[in-house]
Amino acid sequence: xxxxxxxxxxKATYLVKVGHAEMLKGGVIMDxxxxxxxxxxxxAGAVSVMALERVPSDIRKEGGxxxxxxxxxxxxxxxxxxxxxxxxxxxxxxxEAQILEGMGVDFVDESEVLTPADESNHVYKHDFKVPFVCGxxxxxxxxxxxxxxxxxxxxxxxxxxxxxxxxxxHMRRVQSEIKMLSQMxxxxxxxxxxxxxxxxxxxxxxxxxxxxxxxNFAAGGVATPADASLMMQLGAESVFVGSGVFKSExxxxxxxxxxxxVLYFDQPDKLAEISKGLGKAMPGLDVATMPENERLATRGW
Amino acid sequence: MAMIVGVLGIQxxxxxxxxxxARLGNVSPRTVRFADEFDDLDALIIPGGESTTFTILLERWxxxxxxxxxxxxxxxxxxxxxxxxxxxxxxxxRNKEVDIKPLCAVDVAVERNGFGxxxxxxxxxxxxxxxxxxxxxxxxxxxxxPRFSELGKAVKALGWLGQEPVMIEHGNxxxxxxxxxxxxxxxxxxxxxxxxxxxxxxxx
Numbered sequence: 001x002x003x004x005x006x007x008x009x010x011k012a013t014y015l016v017k018v019g020h021a022e023m024l025k026g027g028v029i030m031d032x033x034x035x036x037x038x039x040x041x042x043x044a045g046a047v048s049v050m051a052l053e054r055v056p057s058d059i060r061k062e063g064g065x066x067x068x069x070x071x072x073x074x075x076x077x078x079x080x081x082x083x084x085x086x087x088x089x090x091x092x093x094x095x096e097a098q099i100l101e102g103m104g105v106d107f108v109d110e111s112e113v114l115t116p117a118d119e120s121n122h123v124y125k126h127d128f129k130v131p132f133v134c135g136x137x138x139x140x141x142x143x144x145x146x147x148x149x150x151x152x153x154x155x156x157x158x159x160x161x162x163x164x165x166x167x168x169x170h171m172r173r174v175q176s177e178i179k180m181l182s183q184m185x186x187x188x189x190x191x192x193x194x195x196x197x198x199x200x201x202x203x204x205x206x207x208x209x210x211x212x213x214x215x216n217f218a219a220g221g222v223a224t225p226a227d228a229s230l231m232m233q234l235g236a237e238s239v240f241v242g243s244g245v246f247k248s249e250x251x252x253x254x255x256x257x258x259x260x261x262v263l264y265f266d267q268p269d270k271l272a273e274i275s276k277g278l279g280k281a282m283p284g285l286d287v288a289t290m291p292e293n294e295r296l297a298t299r300g301w
Numbered sequence: 302m303a304m305i306v307g308v309l310g311i312q313x314x315x316x317x318x319x320x321x322x323a324r325l326g327n328v329s330p331r332t333v334r335f336a337d338e339f340d341d342l343d344a345l346i347i348p349g350g351e352s353t354t355f356t357i358l359l360e361r362w363x364x365x366x367x368x369x370x371x372x373x374x375x376x377x378x379x380x381x382x383x384x385x386x387x388x389x390x391x392x393x394x395r396n397k398e399v400d401i402k403p404l405c406a407v408d409v410a411v412e413r414n415g416f417g418x419x420x421x422x423x424x425x426x427x428x429x430x431x432x433x434x435x436x437x438x439x440x441x442x443x444x445x446x447p448r449f450s451e452l453g454k455a456v457k458a459l460g461w462l463g464q465e466p467v468m469i470e471h472g473n474x475x476x477x478x479x480x481x482x483x484x485x486x487x488x489x490x491x492x493x494x495x496x497x498x499x500x501x502x503x504x505x
Contacts, residue, residue: 007425007462008425008477009423009424010423011420011421013441015483015484016424016442016443019314019422019442019444019483020348020444022314022317023313023314023350023383023444024350024351025312025316025350025353026311026350027312027350028310029352037385043357045354045357045358045361047351082353082394083353083354084445085421104418106418106445107419132418180309196460200460239303258356260361262356263311263312263334263362264334
């Protein structure tokens, strides 16, 4: 349905993919598992919804292999809302990504929250029409994903914990590594690229511009309006909320409040108002005492 | 004195507009997201983003009335993509009218995502004619772009994708279904600021 008559159109260009990520800035992307939740998210002001079978905290609890959601659920969500719909594929599972693209989802999250399908490789994302978002813990990881074609980067944080500590760690790490590169002498850049395991041309680019070439969002552990504000103040350009909305006591109120908190992230008076009377946030988990093999953020290479 | 051009900064690609305006020299760009920030603006841009989110936040935070007051004052306003959806007179989703009240700055119906979802998004040459006889090609970036139909009699087309109008003007209000702010080409930003200079002269 291009409908542009005889005009030549250039689809799936870098500008079109990164441009879509630009449109999501200053917003909240909410995890939803059915059409009803998607409508709640849209009415609260979410800029996009992430369609998945189970929210991360349930994946944690129930265990088993976490895969791409049932297409029927995703179609029902796409039908129910007018905002863009994202969906997750497993790391390296390009067949799941192909299916999601064919269905017409607006963004694919190649996500560590699902069980990885490939323990060495991620999807080669340049070949796809649909843009991808990928998680990172540091700048090297972010640049490897951008090198593979990701149009949007997010922190991994530690999904399903309601604990912001890991997202903060990852965001601070990325920001400080960008600062470090931009102060380096150009003779030092190749060694830095080697050290980080990052493509040299992207290291060189960042040393010049002082910022990532694609938007940088926060994810993994956001549970309250204050968490959203914290991540925005640390330099996130938007916020993903996973279990934080629909595992809270009043999802409608929490969804609205986190949306408002991203809008007025730097206004403590407004944030106090926004945070009042929301009921209980999702129950949290301590990441420090969590065994290494239960951590989702260590997935990805 | 530099003209103050506000960019609605509640969500979306507003910093890209601010960066473009800053390149023009005679303009002082300002991001606005509070109800009391509209009065001293000479012009306003509503950027790309999510139109549903815009509508909800404008209403929830009392900004909708401020923008209506701004419109009524006759000052120039420009909506790109989602901004165009907010400023039209009727909003359609898949040919069905949506239960969202647009701001009616331009007499036109807008079909959201009329060019399709993200996988259908594209770049294409747009023919623009900003002065009589002077046409040019502009790189149009269309992202889940809206489609204009039922243009009112007073609405003038200034840009076309093939035969279809994608840049339209109604008095001091300008709509583009594509994203000039994502390119390096300041032509359309210059045109908008030029309108502003004209509007100011009329007042004097």
